[in-house]
Amino acid sequence: MDEPKKYQTDSGQNLLPESFFLDEDVVGHARRLLGKVMVTNIDGHICRARIVETEAYRAPDDQACHAANNRRTPRTEVMFARGGHAYVYLCYGIHHLFNVVTGPEGMAHAVLIRGVEPLDNTAVMLERRQFTQLKPQLTAGPGVLAKAMGITTRLSGVFMPAVDAPVWLEDDGYLLKKNDIRIGTRVGIASAGNDAFRPWRFSISGNRWVSPRLGEGETSW
DNA sequence: CGTCCGATGAACT
DNA sequence: GTTCATCGGACGT
Numbered sequence A: 001m002d003e004p005k006k007y008q009t010d011s012g013q014n015l016l017p018e019s020f021f022l023d024e025d026v027v028g029h030a031r032r033l034l035g036k037v038m039v040t041n042i043d044g045h046i047c048r049a050r051i052v053e054t055e056a057y058r059a060p061d062d063q064a065c066h067a068a069n070n071r072r073t074p075r076t077e078v079m080f081a082r083g084g085h086a087y088v089y090l091c092y093g094i095h096h097l098f099n100v101v102t103g104p105e106g107m108a109h110a111v112l113i114r115g116v117e118p119l120d121n122t123a124v125m126l127e128r129r130q131f132t133q134l135k136p137q138l139t140a141g142p143g144v145l146a147k148a149m150g151i152t153t154r155l156s157g158v159f160m161p162a163v164d165a166p167v168w169l170e171d172d173g174y175l176l177k178k179n180d181i182r183i184g185t186r187v188g189i190a191s192a193g194n195d196a197f198r199p200w201r202f203s204i205s206g207n208r209w210v211s212p213r214l215g216e217g218e219t220s221w
Numbered sequence B: 001c002g003t004c005c006g007a008t009g010a011a012c013t
Numbered sequence C: 001g002t003t004c005a006t007c008g009g010a011c012g013t
Helices: A026-032 A076-080 A122-129 A142-149 A190-197
Strands: A037-042 A045-058 A086-091 A095-102 A109-120 A167-171 A181-184 A201-204
Touching: A026 A045, A026 A095, A026 A109, A026 A201, A037 A109, A037 A142, A045 A122, A045 A142, A076 A086, A076 A095, A086 A142, A095 A142, A109 A122, A109 A142, A109 A201, A122 A142
Parallel strands: none
Antiparallel strands: A037 A045, A037 A167, A045 A109, A045 A201, A086 A095, A095 A109, A181 A201
């Protein structure tokens, strides 16, 4: 096995390479992104947070995916780009939701990041949320974590393995055992029919920075 | 152009 | 438990 290609970032840590994102297993990507680190560089503020909760969305068959049936619109077009791009969209007119596009070009797969644990530059994250104390409400949920990290729809389309991207992903060596991963159904997609019950939500078991909402058909999480 | 509504979060009762 | 803010995208006219 060749060593995976590594890139230097300003932290000296390992940028996830393009190859990480290109296989066709988006559910696997959702699992493998648990424990990885997302980083933003917005207006010179570099913030880091560990990914603790994800969901997979898989066109064309998954009816919960914005690109279901390979529907191409100006908004979903970036989902058809090759893996490693960022897909950010506005939800309820208020919340910016951050996704990692995966798969080869033409395959509209994405992983929604639903919860992160703040690591670096938490002061800026607190300021963006108008919080004074570190607590799960700061970043446990896709809308609030985007706000804390300074992510908006302006970042949609960014290719994250590129040098000098404003948002990227790193592997800092954090290890996760199989039993550390909790699996559930995805949140807020009741209109997706049977696909609402796919077990495509993943989290780090017991982690307090996981969002509190229940998936479809669930009575506890 | 008009209408409907959403991969949410927060503030209520 | 419920309500609702707020607006771009998607689609039909």
